Amino acid sequence: MVDVTLKDLARELKISTSTVSRALKDAHDISPKTKQQVLELARKWNYQPNPHASSLRRQKSKTIAVIIPEIANNFFSLAINGIQSVAQQKGYHILIYLTHENFEQEKSIIQYLQSGRVDGILMSLSSETRDTAHLSEFKQKGLPIVFFDRVCDNYDTLKVTTDDYFSSFEATEHLIEQGCQKIAYLGLSNNLSIGINRMNGYLDALRKNNLAIKPARIIQGSKDHQKNYALIFELLKSNHRPDGIFAAVEKMAITCYQVFDELQLSIPSEIKLLSFSNLPTAPFLHPSLTTITQPAFAIGKEAASRLLSALQKNNQPLDNETIVLKSTLIKRESTKW
Amino acid sequence: MVDVTLKDLARELKISTSTVSRALKDAHDISPKTKQQVLELARKWNYQPNPHASSLRRQKSKTIAVIIPEIANNFFSLAINGIQSVAQQKGYHILIYLTHENFEQEKSIIQYLQSGRVDGILMSLSSETRDTAHLSEFKQKGLPIVFFDRVCDNYDTLKVTTDDYFSSFEATEHLIEQGCQKIAYLGLSNNLSIGINRMNGYLDALRKNNLAIKPARIIQGSKDHQKNYALIFELLKSNHRPDGIFAAVEKMAITCYQVFDELQLSIPSEIKLLSFSNLPTAPFLHPSLTTITQPAFAIGKEAASRLLSALQKNNQPLDNETIVLKSTLIKRESTKW
Numbered sequence: 001m002v003d004v005t006l007k008d009l010a011r012e013l014k015i016s017t018s019t020v021s022r023a024l025k026d027a028h029d030i031s032p033k034t035k036q037q038v039l040e041l042a043r044k045w046n047y048q049p050n051p052h053a054s055s056l057r058r059q060k061s062k063t064i065a066v067i068i069p070e071i072a073n074n075f076f077s078l079a080i081n082g083i084q085s086v087a088q089q090k091g092y093h094i095l096i097y098l099t100h101e102n103f104e105q106e107k108s109i110i111q112y113l114q115s116g117r118v119d120g121i122l123m124s125l126s127s128e129t130r131d132t133a134h135l136s137e138f139k140q141k142g143l144p145i146v147f148f149d150r151v152c153d154n155y156d157t158l159k160v161t162t163d164d165y166f167s168s169f170e171a172t173e174h175l176i177e178q179g180c181q182k183i184a185y186l187g188l189s190n191n192l193s194i195g196i197n198r199m200n201g202y203l204d205a206l207r208k209n210n211l212a213i214k215p216a217r218i219i220q221g222s223k224d225h226q227k228n229y230a231l232i233f234e235l236l237k238s239n240h241r242p243d244g245i246f247a248a249v250e251k252m253a254i255t256c257y258q259v260f261d262e263l264q265l266s267i268p269s270e271i272k273l274l275s276f277s278n279l280p281t282a283p284f285l286h287p288s289l290t291t292i293t294q295p296a297f298a299i300g301k302e303a304a305s306r307l308l309s310a311l312q313k314n315n316q317p318l319d320n321e322t323i324v325l326k327s328t329l330i331k332r333e334s335t336k337w
Numbered sequence: 338m339v340d341v342t343l344k345d346l347a348r349e350l351k352i353s354t355s356t357v358s359r360a361l362k363d364a365h366d367i368s369p370k371t372k373q374q375v376l377e378l379a380r381k382w383n384y385q386p387n388p389h390a391s392s393l394r395r396q397k398s399k400t401i402a403v404i405i406p407e408i409a410n411n412f413f414s415l416a417i418n419g420i421q422s423v424a425q426q427k428g429y430h431i432l433i434y435l436t437h438e439n440f441e442q443e444k445s446i447i448q449y450l451q452s453g454r455v456d457g458i459l460m461s462l463s464s465e466t467r468d469t470a471h472l473s474e475f476k477q478k479g480l481p482i483v484f485f486d487r488v489c490d491n492y493d494t495l496k497v498t499t500d501d502y503f504s505s506f507e508a509t510e511h512l513i514e515q516g517c518q519k520i521a522y523l524g525l526s527n528n529l530s531i532g533i534n535r536m537n538g539y540l541d542a543l544r545k546n547n548l549a550i551k552p553a554r555i556i557q558g559s560k561d562h563q564k565n566y567a568l569i570f571e572l573l574k575s576n577h578r579p580d581g582i583f584a585a586v587e588k589m590a591i592t593c594y595q596v597f598d599e600l601q602l603s604i605p606s607e608i609k610l611l612s613f614s615n616l617p618t619a620p621f622l623h624p625s626l627t628t629i630t631q632p633a634f635a636i637g638k639e640a641a642s643r644l645l646s647a648l649q650k651n652n653q654p655l656d657n658e659t660i661v662l663k664s665t666l667i668k669r670e671s672t673k674w
Contacts, residue, residue: 046474048451071433072414072617080408084435088442093449096408096433098421105425112430137383257621279618280409284594286623 004047013037063093064307065113067123069101069150070223074250074278075296076124079148082300083122090308092119101223103128110134114141120307122300124150127189127223144310144318148303149294153193156320160303164194167292167327168201171246171274174290176209178335180244180272184217184235186252195220198248198276216240221252228252232259236271244335247275253289254279273334276327287333294327341384350374400430401644402450404460406438406487407560411587411615412633413461416485419637420459427645429456438560440465447471451478457644459637462487464526464560481647481655485640486631490530493657497640501531504629504664505538508583508611511627513546515672517581517609521554521572523589532557535585535613553577558589565589569596573608581672584612590626591616610671613664624670631664 010017015034023030023038041047066083068076080096087094095118099106106126113121114137121138123145132152138145139155151159175183185202189195199218206213217240221228232255235241247253253275265271267287277291302323310316347354352371360367360375378384403420405413417433424431432455436443443463450458451474458475460482469489475482476492488496512520522539526532536555543550554577558565569592572578584590590612602608604624614628639660647653 071408071417072411074409077409077414080435084437093434093446097430098417100421254617254621257618261621280591281594281616281618281622284591284598284622285618286621286625288623 004042004045006047009038009041009045009047012041061117061119062091063095063118064304064311065095065097065109065118065121067097067099067106067109067121069099069124069126071096071098074280075149075294078278078296079124079300079303082297082302083304084300085297086301086304086308090312092308099126101126101128103130107134110138114138114143116143118143119311120144120146122146122148122303122307123152124148125152125192126150127192127195130191142315144307144315146303146307146318148299150192150194151322158303158306158318158320159322160299160306161194161322161324162294162299162327163324164197165201165204167276167329168198168246168248169205170201170329171276171292172202172205173209174329174331174335175244175246175272175274176205176211178244178268178272178337180242181211182214182217182240182242183211183244183246184219184240184242186219186221186232186245186247186249186256188221188249188252190220195248202246202248214240217242219252221249221255225251225255228255229259232256233262236263236265242271244272245274247273247277250275250277250279253277257285267334268336272336282330283332285334287336290332290335291330292327293330295325298325341379341382343384346375346378346382346384349378398454398456399428400432400455401641401648402432402434402446402455402458402460404434404436404443404446404458406436406461406463408433408435411617412486412631415615415633416461416637416640419634419639420641421637422634423638423641423645427649429645436463438463438465440467444471447475451475451480453480455480456648457481457483459483459485459640459644460489461485462489462529464529464532467528479652481644481652483640483644483655485636487529487531488659495640495643495655495657496659497636497643498531498659498661499631499636499664500661501534502538502541504613504666505535505583505585506542507538507666508613508629509539509542510546511666511668511672512581512583512609512611513542513548515581515605515609515674517579518548519551519554519577519579520548520581520583521556521579523556523558523569523582523584523586523593525558525586525589527557532585539583539585551577554579556589558586558592562588562592565592566596569593570599573600573602579608581609582611584610584614587612587614587616590614594622604671605673609673619667620669622671624673627669627672628667629664630667632662635662 006017006020010020020038023035084094097109103126135155146158148160151161187195187199219231245256256273267273274290278293278296282289282291310318343354343357347357357375360372421431434446440463472492483495485497488498524532524536556568582593593610604610611627615630615633619626619628647655
């Protein structure tokens, strides 16, 4: 069976295609009787307007893109649930694009979207992104972007984030209060402001407490799990072995459990661990993991609400503003004295 | 800045829009000199072809939809990574749609996609789906669907799944070997064949070992976490309290850890637990969780490879075949004697 077209309907009803088209749009110059006949046949034959053709006319796709670095990540899956909750309510479709932390992939998606497939974008940068020229081009086209979590500093638009600096400061001070003197930091990128803010929170907490800063205890990981494992393993076997670890990335904390297991290091007596994390199993880990938990659902919801409101107000420009939603320190066994 | 059009290029170069269009398509009747002039200006002005217009012409979007019930699920996030690995290599974009286990949402997505936004679909059914009429319509349009994991039985097409019946049989027998006599089953749906196969594996293992089947020990959960919690809680407080639980769904296993914690039940001495799961933290739970682990990445990769091969062979029809990739029983502390 092939698609039913306006022409097919017109031929069957012996009227013009333009009358069919106007009847389907409920135009005032078409009689109620004709409208009814057209609608009945369209329903019976399961007529579907061609979305490309109608997007061309309307220049609106009622679709927003969500660009994220990865999907196997509890923060992003919760944030997407928050985004979806708003999109569904407002009748928008969401399309999810993954960059896999890859800058070239991110550029290619941005290039693809520039030509009008979507009405707007919600985006969290890839950790490999240094240069943001690909985004500036986007801006010239007038398509709105809202950043969330991993935001782009030098792009004037709405951003939704958590209090990265303060949370990291608080996390590091908690480890210090629990007796740690040699605290390591595990991050993912020092290009993005999120990474810089989290590391600064850690560094300032060490400074405030007169603890030495050792570059050897600062690890910038990557998306390569084996490499991250090796980096943490080497740190723990070295002279700079920490007595506490602050992981700014959930994935790195799981890798820590693996390395501790391999080295038969016991948490929290030999080493303490604290991580940014939205892991649903954090309370049931052995031992349970002390976390900085981001309001992931709320972050996604806020970012989507702001974007869709602007779109619905005839593409009103987005404020250049950063909305900060607070994270929560949840103390558990992994940082017990 | 507004979008550059073919007309703008034509005006600037003082040639017709049709010549510009043909030059951009490298048509043989346009001189190399003109082609070069057009390409240079198009690059300089960052000309982007309108994707809706060019999709209309080509009737190919180089895009596939992935429809899944939820995203906060390790099986699906790994499967998507498998899908993406193939799509990226073959130059396809993937769009992810979430049904949130909701039948109406699934129908609406299917309706939306019927009108030609994508070239094909990879799909895992929502647990609420009983009626599959919305899919039959799709079939008539000739758009290919490959099902993975939660497949649709009465739809002739390619399906990629795991050995659900055998894995569940093996899981239940493992609990019996570890001394369990009163084993509960926690599922999500008895509409889909995946649910039926998993439950049958459980039932047959009980029968083979002459253990009584108690309907009270069979729980069909939903997407409502609070309800699932209450159902498991009540079962454990009842006269039918099990000495072993087989969770056919990862989420239900995490809920079990929560309920056991609340009731201060100790695993594995008071109750044993085994679950279908791709949880990266399964080895580090307290106690570590015995799992049936699906080859999620391979399932996604296989489904995508088959779909894209068919698309690239000029939309060759898909075989009506079910490819079964084996899962693995990984024994850990939660089922220790």
